[in-house]
Amino acid sequence: MTRLLDINDLHVTFPTEDGDVKAVDGISLTLDAGETVAVVGESGSGKTVTSLSVLGLHNKKRTRLTGEILVHSERGAVDVVSCGDEELRKLRGSAVAMIFQDPMSSLHPYYSIGNQLSEAYRVVTKASKKDALKRCVEMLDLVGIPEPQKRVKEYPHQFSGGMRQRVMIAMAIINNPRILIADEPTTALDVTVQAQILTLLKELQKEFNMGILLITHDLGVVAEVADRVNVMYAGKVVERGTVDDIYYRPLAPYTMGLLSSIPSVYGKGTGRLSAIPGQPPSLISLPEGCSFASRCSFASQVVGASCATDAPQLIEDEPGHSARCHLALADRRTAGAKFAAKGGTA
Amino acid sequence: MTPIVKVENLTKHFPIKKNALARRKAGNVKAVDGISFEIAPGETLGMVGESGCGKTTAGRTIIKLYEPTGGKIYFEGEDITDMAPSAMRSYRSKMQIIFQDPFASLNPRHTIGRIIAAPFEIQNITPEGGVRRAVQTLMERVGLNPEHYNRFPHEFSGGQRQRIGIARSIALKPKFIVADEPVSALDVSIQAQIINLLDDLQTEFGMSFLFIAHDLSVVQHISDRVAVMYLGKIMEIAPTTDLYAAPHHPYTKALLSAVPVPDPHTERTRERILLHGDLPSPMNPPTGCVFNTRCWKAQDRCRSDEPELLQIGASSVACHFPE
Amino acid sequence: MINYVLRRLLYAAVILLLVSMAVYAIFQFLPFDPAALTCGKNCRPNLIAANRVRLGFDKPVWEQYWLFLSGIFVGRDYGVGSAAFSCPAPSLGYSFRQNACVTDLIKQALPVTLSLAIGALILWLIVGIGLGILAARFKDSPIDTGSTVFVLIGTSLPTFVTGLLLLIYLTLKNNIIPLNFDGYVSIFDHPSKFFIYFLLPWITLAFAFSAIYTRYTRSAVIEISGEDYIRTALAKGLKPKVVLRKHTLRAALAPLTTLAGLDFAGLLGGAILTETIFDLPGLGRMSLKAVNDFDLPVVLATTLLAAAIVVIMNLIVDLLYAVLDPRVRVG
Ligand SMILES: Nc1ncnc2c1ncn2[C@@H]1O[C@H](COP(=O)(O)OP(=O)(O)OP(=O)(O)O)[C@@H](O)[C@H]1O
Ligand SMILES: Nc1ncnc2c1ncn2[C@@H]1O[C@H](COP(=O)(O)OP(=O)(O)OP(=O)(O)O)[C@@H](O)[C@H]1O
Ligand code: SF4
Numbered sequence A: 001m002t003r004l005l006d007i008n009d010l011h012v013t014f015p016t017e018d019g020d021v022k023a024v025d026g027i028s029l030t031l032d033a034g035e036t037v038a039v040v041g042e043s044g045s046g047k048t049v050t051s052l053s054v055l056g057l058h059n060k061k062r063t064r065l066t067g068e069i070l071v072h073s074e075r076g077a078v079d080v081v082s083c084g085d086e087e088l089r090k091l092r093g094s095a096v097a098m099i100f101q102d103p104m105s106s107l108h109p110y111y112s113i114g115n116q117l118s119e120a121y122r123v124v125t126k127a128s129k130k131d132a133l134k135r136c137v138e139m140l141d142l143v144g145i146p147e148p149q150k151r152v153k154e155y156p157h158q159f160s161g162g163m164r165q166r167v168m169i170a171m172a173i174i175n176n177p178r179i180l181i182a183d184e185p186t187t188a189l190d191v192t193v194q195a196q197i198l199t200l201l202k203e204l205q206k207e208f209n210m211g212i213l214l215i216t217h218d219l220g221v222v223a224e225v226a227d228r229v230n231v232m233y234a235g236k237v238v239e240r241g242t243v244d245d246i247y248y249r250p251l252a253p254y255t256m257g258l259l260s261s262i263p264s265v266y267g268k269g270t271g272r273l274s275a276i277p278g279q280p281p282s283l284i285s286l287p288e289g290c291s292f293a294s295r296c297s298f299a300s301q302v303v304g305a306s307c308a309t310d311a312p313q314l315i316e317d318e319p320g321h322s323a324r325c326h327l328a329l330a331d332r333r334t335a336g337a338k339f340a341a342k343g344g345t346a
Numbered sequence B: 001m002t003p004i005v006k007v008e009n010l011t012k013h014f015p016i017k018k019n020a021l022a023r024r025k026a027g028n029v030k031a032v033d034g035i036s037f038e039i040a041p042g043e044t045l046g047m048v049g050e051s052g053c054g055k056t057t058a059g060r061t062i063i064k065l066y067e068p069t070g071g072k073i074y075f076e077g078e079d080i081t082d083m084a085p086s087a088m089r090s091y092r093s094k095m096q097i098i099f100q101d102p103f104a105s106l107n108p109r110h111t112i113g114r115i116i117a118a119p120f121e122i123q124n125i126t127p128e129g130g131v132r133r134a135v136q137t138l139m140e141r142v143g144l145n146p147e148h149y150n151r152f153p154h155e156f157s158g159g160q161r162q163r164i165g166i167a168r169s170i171a172l173k174p175k176f177i178v179a180d181e182p183v184s185a186l187d188v189s190i191q192a193q194i195i196n197l198l199d200d201l202q203t204e205f206g207m208s209f210l211f212i213a214h215d216l217s218v219v220q221h222i223s224d225r226v227a228v229m230y231l232g233k234i235m236e237i238a239p240t241t242d243l244y245a246a247p248h249h250p251y252t253k254a255l256l257s258a259v260p261v262p263d264p265h266t267e268r269t270r271e272r273i274l275l276h277g278d279l280p281s282p283m284n285p286p287t288g289c290v291f292n293t294r295c296w297k298a299q300d301r302c303r304s305d306e307p308e309l310l311q312i313g314a315s316s317v318a319c320h321f322p323e
Numbered sequence C: 001m002i003n004y005v006l007r008r009l010l011y012a013a014v015i016l017l018l019v020s021m022a023v024y025a026i027f028q029f030l031p032f033d034p035a036a037l038t039c040g041k042n043c044r045p046n047l048i049a050a051n052r053v054r055l056g057f058d059k060p061v062w063e064q065y066w067l068f069l070s071g072i073f074v075g076r077d078y079g080v081g082s083a084a085f086s087c088p089a090p091s092l093g094y095s096f097r098q099n100a101c102v103t104d105l106i107k108q109a110l111p112v113t114l115s116l117a118i119g120a121l122i123l124w125l126i127v128g129i130g131l132g133i134l135a136a137r138f139k140d141s142p143i144d145t146g147s148t149v150f151v152l153i154g155t156s157l158p159t160f161v162t163g164l165l166l167l168i169y170l171t172l173k174n175n176i177i178p179l180n181f182d183g184y185v186s187i188f189d190h191p192s193k194f195f196i197y198f199l200l201p202w203i204t205l206a207f208a209f210s211a212i213y214t215r216y217t218r219s220a221v222i223e224i225s226g227e228d229y230i231r232t233a234l235a236k237g238l239k240p241k242v243v244l245r246k247h248t249l250r251a252a253l254a255p256l257t258t259l260a261g262l263d264f265a266g267l268l269g270g271a272i273l274t275e276t277i278f279d280l281p282g283l284g285r286m287s288l289k290a291v292n293d294f295d296l297p298v299v300l301a302t303t304l305l306a307a308a309i310v311v312i313m314n315l316i317v318d319l320l321y322a323v324l325d326p327r328v329r330v331g
């Protein structure tokens, strides 16, 4: 398999008046061609900050970035963290493209769809305006916009939310990038439109063999499209594995809590939800030990370490399946079985 | 038993003016276009549908935050449709609303204590033991620290703010609460806390809920019956188990099949109905069945005759060719 | 779009008509006898009576208004026989004080005011926008701090102080810009003299305005830079320069057209202070003098002119905005 992306021990810190915000606190992940890797986590867990780092879109003056983000392309590997501005710019759009959460505000209100699409194409290929426009029409057609010939001349406000997200997708893949980063691509959309967009992404991935880094907080979406999953909590990956690992054999207490918090259409739908009590810690003063300790119901069962003072490491408990927790593996396996998704008992 | 709330053919249209100079109306947004249902005491009616289908408008019109354009609203058997605001006042304490956005719905310059005490003030009621005592009891009840009485909204997280909104809405022990997407802005782990809280409060006080949400799993969890809306109309209304197990309306079916399930195995095996196109504009909805532009079963009849809500088992379905 | 333009033109015409009526009505209710004001202190009743007839003040108000209005389009004749004289179209009345058709007076003063306003506009747009962009680009750097100081001084110093200071230090004390005794010359006749003549007034006017524009541009550019669509543009791999020029500035400066248009219109109505300090024979000084002299026809005409300029500028600005922002243009 072709490796496309290696993130190694990435730290992203924002110095603010109140103190340093450790938005991303040492995460590592990989992405291969043709696969979808999901990053899930609650609001503020550092998902967007991670994805923006891959494109180097943080304001350099106001951000402290350490670690390594290797983007592999035909020209070899480039480290986004340390490379120069010009090199970084050349990666954008051609090797790595991105679609954002809010299709309403992600397109420039003053320029026509055709103008914005062809700009993305021409900055990489230097094609003529006429060729670029032809390509735009093709792309709009590809992402399922009816009458592309006509719509290409229209403006963003004349498109619905779902249509705009299609335009964003067209813009992202217009130069055949190998890596597509999708930051909550369907969160702002209705479920029926979300289904259309996810299906479209899957089809395009198959056709172009892209690696997709999918950022989302929706465990349903992850189950639908992802191959591998990274669960984030307070800037760290707390569990990593295949989708089946995460949903059927969760090993981190936080993942278990997350799974049991969701009311499921296909679950029993009755009784109380087992909510995780409390709320995530402040990123400015992260606890010394495990970030999840104050909300974790297993903390008291840990022997040999203290969840409050010793920070657990991400350990590969099973091949390809890692978790960050002090609790004995056997105990976590038993607990995980209780919280696991039902496995298609629909 | 008299239903707590009953609406008949409720309609709410918003006039659209082209611009300030041309006073003439350019059209109507048919936000809610003839809906009928009842909610029994202690019952939770869920209301789902896509963005812009009129859920919020329906919720607000029922408790008369909006003046209805047509139809009837009965509260405990009493017709309140045309009741004057002064006469409505005594009803206000019996019906409350929880808003979607826990950030925008709290006045940033008022303390939590003052926000939660507002219903007492408005209704001119002094609870037993004084306002402060009552508010602190409420705070405790919804899981807030009563010592935070004098803090301001910005010092609280989204989930906590929603608790504040809930405390305010249950202050007068209302009989009916419209919960307009009370958990949509929250994370799953926090969302579960709030859903559990609402569950408990209902058991404790026996109030009725109109629970509005676009998340079908949340609605399923909390509702006794569910109404599915599309373009201002009810497509299907049925007991929760029936609706989710055997949806009769094509739209309900499509909606259910579009919801991603947090279970990879189910996701891999189940079949998905993909609807084409987008929601039509509520300014000029399609003739006949409003769903006909996206329905895979649509026939000529669907484009000319509007289907009525008809009984199928325990469900009511507005479709000429129900499943 | 065509429909929109036509409709806006119609509105503008109606508003102008209403404004003219209102202005005319106000002057009717002033407690002066317009005929008595046509001659100075030594007016004799028969002269007043004669002027009253010659200027049409004896006619009913609506007829006077009609004469005034039609005069704008077809010109106007006053008096009869050998005493007759006429002001050709567009006639805005006749000033007895200055023994001249008001239109001719305006024709003399307008180029001065126009030169003043246009020059100042160009200057303050360049300085204001330029400095605003620089301050935004290099936020929190010395450039930004400098611009903040500039904004503070520019917005707090009144025009007459700036003007006098410039006059004293640049011309009188150091003679960097020579004093000009030739009066107004057209740019077409003598460009260098024209520039020297207007340089100080331009700087004076532009100083205050560019401070406001710097502040606006800076905050608009910073705000737009944080928009999602700017992130999209960067993610495409565009050069930061291109993103700034094509994406950020377009969105940040479009609303500036409205501001600039209205400020410009305000100046055309007469920059009274600046014109007085530098002794420029423009519209502002002309109306000020007319007010002092109770020269009613001139006051009426300049008021109307100022109102008309604002209405027309509004129209232009709105049309321009529609061209710039597709959301206004389509749907
Ligand atoms: N430029 C910044 N300066 C300071 N703090 C920031 C900045 N950008 C992000 N943060 C903080 O970093 C944390 C992580 O933010 P991030 O946007 O990555 O969260 P997320 O996981 O994407 O959440 P969401 O689901 O809400 O989008 C948040 O607490 C946020 O407030
Ligand atoms: N005050 C108003 N004036 C004009 N139109 C309105 C008004 N309020 C709502 N609408 C329109 O009525 C329709 C229904 O809106 P409503 O807010 O009830 O939808 P909703 O189902 O609550 O959607 P969402 O899920 O986005 O909250 C929409 O098309 C909306 O644009
Ligand atoms: S390390 Fe301790 S607190 Fe953290 S998840 Fe494991 S058991 Fe819970």
Ligand code: SF4
Binding pocket: B249, B250, B251, B289, B290, B291, B292, B293, B295, B296, B297, B298, B299, B302, B307, B318, B319, B320, B321, B322
């Ligand atoms: S009435 Fe026709 S168009 Fe409407 S839902 Fe039924 S089958 Fe579809």
Ligand SMILES: [Mg+2]
Binding pocket: A047, A048, A049, A184
């Ligand atoms: Mg995010």
Ligand SMILES: [Mg+2]
Binding pocket: B055, B056, B057, B181
């Ligand atoms: Mg709503």
